[in-house]
Every structure is written in C-alpha cells, then in structure tokens.
Amino acid sequence: MTEASDTLVEEVQARFDDLTILEYEFDNVEIELARKANALNAPLYKRRAEVIAKIPHFWALVFGRAPPEVETYIQPSDEKAFALYLDTFEVIHFEIDDPKGSPRSFSLKFGFKENEYFKDKVLEKKFWFRKTSDWEGLVSEPVKIHWKKGQDMTFGLTDAAYALAQAKKRLPPGNTDKSKERALPEYKALADKIEESEESSASFFALFGFVSSWRYVSAEESGKIRQTEAENLAKVKRGELVEEPDSDEDNENDEDDDHDYQETEVFPGGDEVAILIAEDMWPSAIKYYKRNHDDDDSDDDDMDDVSVNDRANENDDDSDEELDIRALVNKGRKEPTSNSPPMPPPARKKQRKA
Amino acid sequence: MTEASDTLVEEVQARFDDLTILEYEFDNVEIELARKANALNAPLYKRRAEVIAKIPHFWALVFGRAPPEVETYIQPSDEKAFALYLDTFEVIHFEIDDPKGSPRSFSLKFGFKENEYFKDKVLEKKFWFRKTSDWEGLVSEPVKIHWKKGQDMTFGLTDAAYALAQAKKRLPPGNTDKSKERALPEYKALADKIEESEESSASFFALFGFVSSWRYVSAEESGKIRQTEAENLAKVKRGELVEEPDSDEDNENDEDDDHDYQETEVFPGGDEVAILIAEDMWPSAIKYYKRNHDDDDSDDDDMDDVSVNDRANENDDDSDEELDIRALVNKGRKEPTSNSPPMPPPARKKQRKA
Known part of the structure; x- marks a missing residue:
C-alpha cells in the first residue's frame, strides 16, 4: 500500500x-x-x-382486535379465556430508572379473575433488553403457570420450558458448556414436546415460556459487554487505540453459535409479538377498543353520522353490538347470560382505511 | 328498553x-x-x-441496505443513480412547530450531483399528515422531476402524475365533483400509463409522484376537521351533547367513496415506504451503513475480533471491501475507476441475528 x-x-x-x-x-x-x-x-x-x-371486557376486546401479527397467535380457547377472565393488563418499563438496566426492558402483566384454567391471579412476563458482543435484543425467563388439572392450554409447553430453565440454574454457576445443557433430561423433554406440538397451533399462553429469539443472555454477561463498550467508547473519544479483548474471553458464550437454540424455544418470534403488544397495542388500546364499534357500523350508513354523544339512535344500535360482545363473552358457555351491559353507540371514527 | x-x-x-x-x-x-x-x-x-x-457514497450504502419493505422498490437503475449521484439526504419535520400542522408531517430531501438522468439538484418529497372525518394519514403532491431526454426511469409516470395534479388545480376552487376530475384528459392518461406499466417493476423515483393511499386531502379540509374535533372535545369535557354536523356538509368529499382513487396512484403504499425511511432508516442510518462492513466479514472468523481501532489487519481487509463498493459505484461505467477510497476496517458489531 x-x-x-x-x-x-x-x-x-x-x-x-x-x-x-x-x-x-x-x-x-x-x-x-x-x-x-x-x-x-x-x-x-x-x-x-x-x-x-x-368497562367490562375492555382488554378482551382490545386483544380481539389485535394487529394480524399478534392475532395469529390468539386461538379460540385463548380468546375465550380473555373474554371471560382477563381483568387487567399493564405494560411496565421496570428498568426505566435503573442505570444498569435498559428503558427498553418491559413486562406484560395480565390480571385474571378466578377461572377454570389456572390458579394464578397474575401472570407477569418480563422481557429484558440485553446484549452480547454481536447481538442485542429481548430475553425472558419461562413463567410458571399453575394450570388446573387437564386445563393446560399449551399441553405441557410452559411446564417443560419452566422445568428446563430451573434445571439450567442447577448447573454450576457460569456454566458455558452447551453440551451439559443439552444432556439435561429436561432439554430432551422440551425439544420433544415442541416437535410433537408443531402440527397444532400454539396457545397465546405459550408466550409465557418464551426465552429468546437467539439464546438466553444473563444480566452479568450483558453488563460486562456494556461496561467494555463504555470503556472502549471513552478511549475512542480520547483518540486512543482500543485493545481487543482476548477472543477466548469475549466469545466463551458464543463458541458454539452453530447450535440451534430454537430447538427449545416454545414461542419463536415471541419477542416480536411482545414488542407489538408493548409498543403498539398498549399505547393505542383505546383505538383498538373503539374499532369494535367502528367496524360494526361499516355497512350501516346511518350510523356513520351518529355522534359519540348522540343518543337518538341508541335503541337501534345496541342490539347489534350486544350480540357481538355477547358472542365473544359467551363462547363456550352453556346458557346465555344477561349480565353483559349494553354497548355505547358507535364512535364517529371509522377504522383507518389504509 | x-x-x-x-x-x-x-x-x-x-x-x-x-x-x-x-x-x-x-x-x-x-x-x-x-x-x-x-x-x-x-x-x-x-x-x-x-x-x-x-464519507463517499454514505447514503447509497444506507439505501443499499434498506429493510426489505423498502429495498423491494429499489431497482438496479435506482441503485446505480444513488451510487453515482446521491450526495445528501435529509428528513425534515417541516410542521413540527406549526400549530396548524402536524409533527407527523415530514419531507424526504434528496440532494444529487450533476447527472445524466435529471436536471434537478434537489428532489424534495413532502408528506402531510392530514385527516378527514373517517381517515387520517399521509398525503403528498406529485413532484416534477425534470428528466433529461430519454432518461425517465419511471417511463412517464411522474410526469403524468404531476400533470394530473396541475389539471386538478385548474378546476373551480373547492370542486368536490369527482366526475369532473375523472373527465380530465390527464386522468385517463395517467390511469392508462399506470395500467401499461403494471407489468414492469416501478422505479423508486415513482415515489415522487405519490399522492395518497386513499385520496388527496387538502390543508383546508383537514383543518376544518381538526377544528370541529377540538370544539366537540371541549363540549364533551363540559358534559354537553355534541351536535352532529349536517351529513351533506360532513361527507361532501366522501360521497363517492366507492370510487377507486388508486386508479391514478403511481406508487401504492408509498406512505408506508416513506414512513419506514423517515422513522427507521433516517434515525438508524449509521447502523445501516455499518452493515455493509459487518456482513462482509460474516464468513471470516478472524475479522470478528478486529476492533474498530485495530489497524493490524487492514491490508487483508480492504481489498475485499473495495470490491464491494466499487462494484456498486462502477455499475454501468465503461472503465474502472481508481477514485474510490479504501474502506474502513469492519466494525465489531455483526448484524443483529434475529
């Protein structure tokens, strides 16, 4: 040169x-x-x-209008559970003020009424934003769902994912030998279960078993990388050369990148689904809720002109709209209920046409 | 009841x-x-x-790594024009401080060097965020590109779109009669041209002819709706009933909603493409640029360990990387050039694996 x-x-x-x-x-x-x-x-x-x-069934109605990328994971049985028992829902950026955490970490916190499916009143799924030297993204830990007998909507997937995560924790601390993980009986049990279930559509509740779209990354590993990056950046700013960390040290967790981590992932793409829920459905929940009313009047021109405060057409409206919510709420019930409230008149906004 | x-x-x-x-x-x-x-x-x-x-070719390299939803619209001839002549690029939120405008409005402003395709040094495409009583979204006006003779990459699409927009402006102010628009010779000319061109892949430059994913909405129409909404909201807050505007008045522009506005749209989905460019590629341009270097070393394990400041492996690196950029920059040139600078060593980050 x-x-x-x-x-x-x-x-x-x-x-x-x-x-x-x-x-x-x-x-x-x-x-x-x-x-x-x-x-x-x-x-x-x-x-x-x-x-x-x-507002009864608010979140069930929001999830019922989920964008297609989320809706595709909501099975009829999930819909039924949401309609009957989903009471509260919240997205929490639980590391927002933690200097060692990330404002991109969040949890999806579902509150349920007493129900026939599981004993839990709250199911909270945490996603941590973490990085390695060549990856960054959301990782999670399987959440134990205390299914009632014969009611597991995931047919053992969340239990098996939870069991593997617990078994991994019992390995020597800092274990980076992937073959030891793969030798765990819980590993094979989960991989087999996933293979078995590939034919059927997974329940949305399998999301609680999600780990990562790549592999699990611990807080310690991610913290080390952040620290190294900050130090390197300071050096770059001072115009100094950055010393490359010893490649053995740097890559100890990545040495068998060829391994298919997704072999034990119960909900591939779960991070993308969670992001859509947290960044779109959560802030825009009112918009999604209102769509239930907007779409109902799409083939009824008179209703387009009904103001949110115009009560004149009320009697015409609500029979139709009740049917809709009742159909949802009553799915799987043996007799009709009369507890559902009448719905409000349709909003003036129709769904965005784009 | x-x-x-x-x-x-x-x-x-x-x-x-x-x-x-x-x-x-x-x-x-x-x-x-x-x-x-x-x-x-x-x-x-x-x-x-x-x-x-x-940094030569920075924006060409960014657009060369566009996400698939954008990349699909970038034809080889567009790529060549970007590589050789795209000099500057900017996203401007031109209504950010305008109380009557929207912070969601933006423009894509491309600066070009003297070139064989068109006379323009700057091509700026503005997108206004506007609403009607039942729609909201981005609308735009066709931008005139002064193509040089025989060099129109859109084969007349932008010219025809611009001609129709000008012809519509010559109709009586406030014209809401869609049949008058459809009777314009420029309407049929554009519709025919779009039908003709459907076989071939449209140039990215056809984006400059984009109008709307639904129909054009004027500032006046949008302003009226915003005002009505603000007034209605104030009433709702005071607990007053909101009077429904006369439906004739409200819907005068929407009365023939059945009409296919997309018959004269030269770039269907142009708003989605523009949003991706403005909200993803523009803020993350450095990430997209760096991907050019990251991917080059993906099958070269030694390079994974090269720090951004480690110049030791330089001589091994840059021949490969030069080839890449030169291939792009020289596309269509008759003799090889030696003006391309050597590329920097690869960054330490590989592309996100997800």
Whole structure:
C-alpha cells in the first residue's frame, strides 16, 4: 500500500470512529426520551386504567382486535379465556430508572379473575433488553403457570420450558458448556414436546415460556459487554487505540453459535409479538377498543353520522353490538347470560382505511 | 328498553367520553415528545451530516441496505443513480412547530450531483399528515422531476402524475365533483400509463409522484376537521351533547367513496415506504451503513475480533471491501475507476441475528 492510501485509510477510520461516538449519543437521547415519555404518559395510563376498570371486557376486546401479527397467535380457547377472565393488563418499563438496566426492558402483566384454567391471579412476563458482543435484543425467563388439572392450554409447553430453565440454574454457576445443557433430561423433554406440538397451533399462553429469539443472555454477561463498550467508547473519544479483548474471553458464550437454540424455544418470534403488544397495542388500546364499534357500523350508513354523544339512535344500535360482545363473552358457555351491559353507540371514527 | 338499562347505557357512554378525552391527551403528549425528540436530535443530525459529507457514497450504502419493505422498490437503475449521484439526504419535520400542522408531517430531501438522468439538484418529497372525518394519514403532491431526454426511469409516470395534479388545480376552487376530475384528459392518461406499466417493476423515483393511499386531502379540509374535533372535545369535557354536523356538509368529499382513487396512484403504499425511511432508516442510518462492513466479514472468523481501532489487519481487509463498493459505484461505467477510497476496517458489531 502506498503512503497516500495509508493516510486515506486513517481518515476513513477517523470518520468511522466519529460515527461510533454519534451512535452512542443518539442512544443516550433515546434513553432520555424514553424516560420523558414514561413520565408524561404515567398519569394518563393511571387515569385510563381507572376508566377501563368500569368497562367490562375492555382488554378482551382490545386483544380481539389485535394487529394480524399478534392475532395469529390468539386461538379460540385463548380468546375465550380473555373474554371471560382477563381483568387487567399493564405494560411496565421496570428498568426505566435503573442505570444498569435498559428503558427498553418491559413486562406484560395480565390480571385474571378466578377461572377454570389456572390458579394464578397474575401472570407477569418480563422481557429484558440485553446484549452480547454481536447481538442485542429481548430475553425472558419461562413463567410458571399453575394450570388446573387437564386445563393446560399449551399441553405441557410452559411446564417443560419452566422445568428446563430451573434445571439450567442447577448447573454450576457460569456454566458455558452447551453440551451439559443439552444432556439435561429436561432439554430432551422440551425439544420433544415442541416437535410433537408443531402440527397444532400454539396457545397465546405459550408466550409465557418464551426465552429468546437467539439464546438466553444473563444480566452479568450483558453488563460486562456494556461496561467494555463504555470503556472502549471513552478511549475512542480520547483518540486512543482500543485493545481487543482476548477472543477466548469475549466469545466463551458464543463458541458454539452453530447450535440451534430454537430447538427449545416454545414461542419463536415471541419477542416480536411482545414488542407489538408493548409498543403498539398498549399505547393505542383505546383505538383498538373503539374499532369494535367502528367496524360494526361499516355497512350501516346511518350510523356513520351518529355522534359519540348522540343518543337518538341508541335503541337501534345496541342490539347489534350486544350480540357481538355477547358472542365473544359467551363462547363456550352453556346458557346465555344477561349480565353483559349494553354497548355505547358507535364512535364517529371509522377504522383507518389504509 | 328498561329504565335500568337506559342508565347503564348512559354510564357506558360516559366511559366512552372519558376515553375520547384521554385519547386526545395522549395525542398531546405524543406531540410534545415529538418536539422534544426533534430538539434533542437536531444537533446530532447536524454533526452526523458533517461526518457523512466526508464519507463517499454514505447514503447509497444506507439505501443499499434498506429493510426489505423498502429495498423491494429499489431497482438496479435506482441503485446505480444513488451510487453515482446521491450526495445528501435529509428528513425534515417541516410542521413540527406549526400549530396548524402536524409533527407527523415530514419531507424526504434528496440532494444529487450533476447527472445524466435529471436536471434537478434537489428532489424534495413532502408528506402531510392530514385527516378527514373517517381517515387520517399521509398525503403528498406529485413532484416534477425534470428528466433529461430519454432518461425517465419511471417511463412517464411522474410526469403524468404531476400533470394530473396541475389539471386538478385548474378546476373551480373547492370542486368536490369527482366526475369532473375523472373527465380530465390527464386522468385517463395517467390511469392508462399506470395500467401499461403494471407489468414492469416501478422505479423508486415513482415515489415522487405519490399522492395518497386513499385520496388527496387538502390543508383546508383537514383543518376544518381538526377544528370541529377540538370544539366537540371541549363540549364533551363540559358534559354537553355534541351536535352532529349536517351529513351533506360532513361527507361532501366522501360521497363517492366507492370510487377507486388508486386508479391514478403511481406508487401504492408509498406512505408506508416513506414512513419506514423517515422513522427507521433516517434515525438508524449509521447502523445501516455499518452493515455493509459487518456482513462482509460474516464468513471470516478472524475479522470478528478486529476492533474498530485495530489497524493490524487492514491490508487483508480492504481489498475485499473495495470490491464491494466499487462494484456498486462502477455499475454501468465503461472503465474502472481508481477514485474510490479504501474502506474502513469492519466494525465489531455483526448484524443483529434475529
């Protein structure tokens, strides 16, 4: 190489370093904005929860109108469980103020009434935003669902996922030998169960068994990477060379990347589904709820002109709308119920046409 | 209906009004956050532009790594034009501080070098966020591209779209008679051209002819709706009944909703593509740019361990990487050029595995 092109390489490298520093600063702005958003929206979410508490089946109706990427995972039996027993729902950014955590971590917290499926009143699924040297994303830990006898909608998937996670925890701390994990009886049990169940459509509740779209990453591993990155960035800023960590140390967890981690994943793509719920359905829940009313009047021109406060057409409306919610709520019930409230008149907004 | 159920209806209606008020307040928080984001990111975007100005082909390389939903619209000829002539690119939220506008409106502003395709140095495509009584979304106006003779990559689509938009402007102001629009010779010319071109893949530049995924909505029409909504909201807050606007007045623009507005749309789905560019590619441009280097070393294990500041392996790297960029930059050129700079060593991050 000529001297001139050496200089050029160094110039281009300098630009590359500038971009790395900028990327880090963009990240910081994003974190600041996420905290600001959380603070500004918190009182509104609180008020929304108070209003929702007075609207029967609110969350069932929201999940009933989920975007297609989520809806495809909601089976008729899930829908029935939501309609009859889903009482509260909340998204919590539980690491928003934790300097070692990430504002991108969140949990989906479902509150259920007493029901025939499981004993749990609350099922909370946590997703941690973590990174390795060459990956970043959401990881989770299987949540134990205390299914009632013969009522497991996932046919053993969540139990098997939970059992494997517990068995892994009993391995020596810091175990990075993947073959030891694969030798666990719980590993084979889960892999077999997943293979068996591939024919049938998984219940939405299998999401509680989700681990990762790649592999589990611990808080310790992620923390080390963050620290190294911060140190390297400081060096880049000072114009110093960054020493490459010993590759054995850096890659100890990645050495058998070829392994198919998804062999024991009960809900492939669960992170994408969770993100859609947390970032779209949760903030826009009112919009999704209202769609139940908007779509009902789509083939009834008179109703397009009914104001949200116009009670004149009430008597015409609510028989139709009741049918809809009742159909949902009564799914699987033996006799009709008369406890469902009449629905409000349709909103003026129709669903976005795009 | 019984008196008891009447009361119930009123209660449910009250909850519905509460949700409407909350929706409005969520919207306000979103606007506030958009302004805050704009203010915090502006200096970073300015610095990024300064760094990018020193990196040849930066934006061509970013668009070359576009997400699939965008990439599918970038034809080889578009890629060539970007590689050789795309000089600057910017997303501008031009209504961010306009109380009558929307922070969701934005423009895509492309700066080009002197080239053989068109005379324009700047092509700016504006998207306005507007609403009607039952739709909201982005609308745009066709941008005139001054194609050089025989070089129109859209084979007349942008010209025909622009001609129709101009012809519509010559109709009496406030014309809402769709049949008059359809009787314009420019209407048939465009519809025919779109039908003709359906066999071939449209150039990305056809995006400059985009109007709407539904129909064009003027600032006046959108402004009226916003005002009515604000007034209605104020009434709802005071617990007053909202009077429904006269349906003739409300729906005058929508009376022939059955009409297929997409008959004259040169880039169906253009709003979705623009949103991806503005909300994903623009903020994450550095990430997309770096992917060019990350993917090159994906089958070279040694390179995974090269730090961004480690210049040791430089001589091994850059021949490979030069080939890549040169292939892109030289596409269609008759003789090889030696002006391309050597590329920086690969970044440590590989592409997200998910």
